[in-house]
Amino acid sequence: MPPKERVKIVEVGPRDGLQNLSVHVDTRGKISLIKQLAACGIREMQIGSFVSPKAIPQFKDIREVIAGILDLKGITLTAMVPNLQGLRDALKSGIRNLVFFFSVSRLHNLHNVKQTPEESIESLKIIKRELSFNPDTDISVALATVFGCPFELQVKVEDILRYVEAVAAIGVGRVTLCDTVGFGNPKLVEQITRACMEKFPEIHFGVHFHNTRGLGLANTLKAYETGIRSFESSIGGLGGCPFAPGASGNVATEDMVFMFNEMAVETGISVQKLLDVTLYLQDILPDVSLNI
């Protein structure tokens, strides 16, 4: 029998799932959520963003949350950083694994981080240099609106490849291709992931899909078949982008893990334990409608 295929599921619920909610989850609730998710077998998790609390109030207590989870073992905890200040704050909090993000769509990037994509690449250079003075740190890049933009609609593959090239030239080895709004379809997913993997075989690509039109798992399946082995998802299907009108929930982690487990693709994650966590979500988010 050939060795079992494996995928990595990156839980983004504590970051992408919570950031768009009007309800504030208190620090204890966030810490408990993250610890419960880790106990399901999740081995990488985005726990928040070092952004202005004015922009996204949900993360105003991110330092306290991190203080409460740094003792977790066997899991890579990541935080999003939009700029040098965010990076410094993140490192000070004890987080060693960062995610920098920008949109391949100029208009979406201007809305989201008030920079052109080219300016974001300059920011990434500065961040990468700063990181080189900090041992045992790592950074990946989340490329937003890769499969479509709410403002510019379709995105050109050559633009995506050009930005990946710029990111690779800075020395970043991991890029997540994000369907920020949920515009992707399996054909487009195959086209873009294949183009990226063929042109940059040295880069480790992941994907991040939203379920706006129900296509999240179909896109996941197609990305898997094309060779992607890293997938972001959010417990309970929570999520959305505050600066992407119409974006709805991420692919639900429990659905994604169920699909892979049923296909005999190893995730190392327990669906039953994830379902228990969705019940906990109902406790801390009583007024939020969940995908369960």
Add this chain to the structure above:
Amino acid sequence: MPPKERVKIVEVGPRDGLQNLSVHVDTRGKISLIKQLAACGIREMQIGSFVSPKAIPQFKDIREVIAGILDLKGITLTAMVPNLQGLRDALKSGIRNLVFFFSVSRLHNLHNVKQTPEESIESLKIIKRELSFNPDTDISVALATVFGCPFELQVKVEDILRYVEAVAAIGVGRVTLCDTVGFGNPKLVEQITRACMEKFPEIHFGVHFHNTRGLGLANTLKAYETGIRSFESSIGGLGGCPFAPGASGNVATEDMVFMFNEMAVETGISVQKLLDVTLYLQDILPDVSLNI
């Protein structure tokens, strides 16, 4: 450019979507729903079942509904018939295209139609003979619980093939492989659809998936890639099986059409018009939560 791929989307909302609801949709509402769906470009639709009104009260007015839609042009209207009596009633009402159904799982079939699968095959023989005296009629078979059964769990591929063989021997040329509860996963879908198509190349196979665990469109995609070109779905994701505990909604027609249209696979159906029909669903089913 190669000719565009085409798929047939079979709308089952008026049958599978409504049959499980506690709320009764009145005759005018059903007729209007069916006519609106036809106007979206749908070319085949299951409009109800000729079963006892005690078992499924929703279809007690099926004759009146049919009388109101027989003038629809360019669309194949089908009704489910469980037995000879149902067939005779269906033919009397003016319907010419029938669907006979049974489960490849013995326990589910006993629950659903109080027969073993072998007894169902005997019923099908009787029905097929009766149909031979009625020109311009046709019948297909819906095989239930093909991708898993709530009572017997996994189903053996050789059992599925054996029942398809029996159906083919009776002279039925169309078989729909139904994931009655939503147990299917893309790997299983590929395995079973491929086995069926390879063994019975003369049979026209369709699929019918439920979205219980969010895998409906992923399974649809895999079936399409394996060569299936006929897909059942339900407007608004309505649906379920009254005799399959835990079954939830069908794949939503608007999601399925959106996916194929976006992949440049021709459906002939307008997503925008389907979305308008989901708004109408909210009028006639005000207390039912829809997948929209």
